[in-house]
Amino acid sequence: MIGGGVVGRWLTAADPRVDGEEIDPRFSYANERTFLAWNRTALALVGVGLAVANLLPPFEFAWGRRMIALPLIALGGIVSIVSLREWIANERAMRRGQRLPSSLLPLLLAAVIAVVALIAAIISVLGATD
Amino acid sequence: MEEESRRSELDVPVRHAGEERACGGRISREESRRSELDDPGEERAGGGRISREQPGPPGLAAERTTLAWRRSGVSVIAVGAAVARGVPTVDAVPSRPVIGVLIAVLGGLAFAVSSRQAARRAAAIDSSRPTPRIGDLWPVTASTVLVAVGAVVVVVLG
Numbered sequence: 001m002i003g004g005g006v007v008g009r010w011l012t013a014a015d016p017r018v019d020g021e022e023i024d025p026r027f028s029y030a031n032e033r034t035f036l037a038w039n040r041t042a043l044a045l046v047g048v049g050l051a052v053a054n055l056l057p058p059f060e061f062a063w064g065r066r067m068i069a070l071p072l073i074a075l076g077g078i079v080s081i082v083s084l085r086e087w088i089a090n091e092r093a094m095r096r097g098q099r100l101p102s103s104l105l106p107l108l109l110a111a112v113i114a115v116v117a118l119i120a121a122i123i124s125v126l127g128a129t130d
Numbered sequence: 131m132e133e134e135s136r137r138s139e140l141d142v143p144v145r146h147a148g149e150e151r152a153c154g155g156r157i158s159r160e161e162s163r164r165s166e167l168d169d170p171g172e173e174r175a176g177g178g179r180i181s182r183e184q185p186g187p188p189g190l191a192a193e194r195t196t197l198a199w200r201r202s203g204v205s206v207i208a209v210g211a212a213v214a215r216g217v218p219t220v221d222a223v224p225s226r227p228v229i230g231v232l233i234a235v236l237g238g239l240a241f242a243v244s245s246r247q248a249a250r251r252a253a254a255i256d257s258s259r260p261t262p263r264i265g266d267l268w269p270v271t272a273s274t275v276l277v278a279v280g281a282v283v284v285v286v287l288g
Contacts, residue, residue: 015264026191028261035267036198042274043205046281050212053285069285077278084271088264 020095038083
């Protein structure tokens with residue numbers, strides 16, 4: 001998945017239309033909208049990470065704000081990639097008449113946000129400047 | 131009548147697991163209401179093509195999806211602009227304007243893709259033409275990851 005040629009080949013192989021039957025477009029649109037909604041969530045995470053880094057007053061720790069901002073931004077990138085994979089998996093399952101696969105994203109989102117909240121709490125208690 | 135013919139054009143096999151969960155209940159209610167109202171003789175004349183398994187009228191799924199694309203395009207522009215604002219200016223290199231233009235291009239692309247897709251979707255809902263391929267969606271992930279990488283660079287350098 002890393003590197004130009006590999007990405008290109010992966011994308012070609014990952015096209016869900018290679019097998020199965022054509023489905024009712026509305027189910028496909030719902031899948032597409034879910035993908036887009038996750039990507040807006042991803043962009044919101046990146047935006048919040050930027051806001052934390054640029055708008056908060058600095059903590060006493062040298063990397064205080066970055067310890068909050070960077071996990072959020074990284075999570076944004078990961079959510080975007082995982083949501084594309086899940087769009088493919090859902091589309092494929094529908095075309096093959098299989099059960100929809102379960103989503104990894106809610107757990108991922110909850111876990112990382114919980115960790116970031118913990119980091120923020122520790123930094124706030126130990127390192128507030130005032 | 132027009133509704134009826136449009137519905138039979140949407141003659142796609144629906145057999146996947148998501149059906150019941152997604153809108154099976156609503157459609158079957160719609161179908162039973164229809165079979166009460168419609169002339170039963172006419173239904174039989176159609177060779178039994180209109181069954182309870184068949185989807186109801188298209189609804190606004192295509193419009194909802196187009197609007198979701200528009201919202202996503204606006205989100206890319208907004209967060210991209212926030213990234214561009216944080217980019218440090220290197221000597222004599224107008225990096226902020228350059229990146230601002232890049233982001234405008236990205237957002238414009240999102241809108242172009244969404245418009246093209248809107249047209250295709252409008253056609254598909256009437257004639258059950260193929261659903262999107264991966265080439266329609268990966269640019270969204272690519273721009274989000276690009277914005278995220280830009281944000282990491284800005285945060286680490288800033």
